[in-house]
Amino acid sequence: MSESEVVVEKEQSQIKVEVAFAREDSQQILDFMVNEGTTIEQAVEQSGILALFPEIDLTVNKVGIFGKLGKKTATLKEGDRVEIYRPLIADPKEVRRKREADGKKMKKGGGDKA
Numbered sequence: 001m002s003e004s005e006v007v008v009e010k011e012q013s014q015i016k017v018e019v020a021f022a023r024e025d026s027q028q029i030l031d032f033m034v035n036e037g038t039t040i041e042q043a044v045e046q047s048g049i050l051a052l053f054p055e056i057d058l059t060v061n062k063v064g065i066f067g068k069l070g071k072k073t074a075t076l077k078e079g080d081r082v083e084i085y086r087p088l089i090a091d092p093k094e095v096r097r098k099r100e101a102d103g104k105k106m107k108k109g110g111g112d113k114a
Contacts, residue, residue: 013035016033017034017080018031019032019043019047020083020084021053021084030049032046034076038075039074039075040065040070040073040074040082041063044084047082049084058072058084061087062085063084064082065080
């Protein structure tokens with residue numbers, strides 16, 4: 001295999017992915033090319049999003065692809081959107097219990113019923 005064939009093969013093995021993170025005041029979705037076989041963790045590091053949001057800690061923040069939790073070692077496919085999730089502020093189960101204890105009911109779609 002000649003050197004030019006190796007270069008062409010590497011270019012063909014690139015896939016387009018996105019890395020997304022949101023906080024209350026801003027969100028960012030970065031799209032870029034990575035090599036086939038890139039993991040979620042590698043894509044996050046390569047994206048530059050860690051510089052934009054220094055509060056992201058991959059040992060704490062969970063990650064996923066299109067809203068489905070995933071392992072940082074999962075391999076990405078063409079078009080995947082890696083999402084970095086913030087820790088929950090309140091446990092949803094506890095919020096429901098408190099609402100029930102206070103005598104409030106949920107209406108369809110969430111929110112308190114008057």
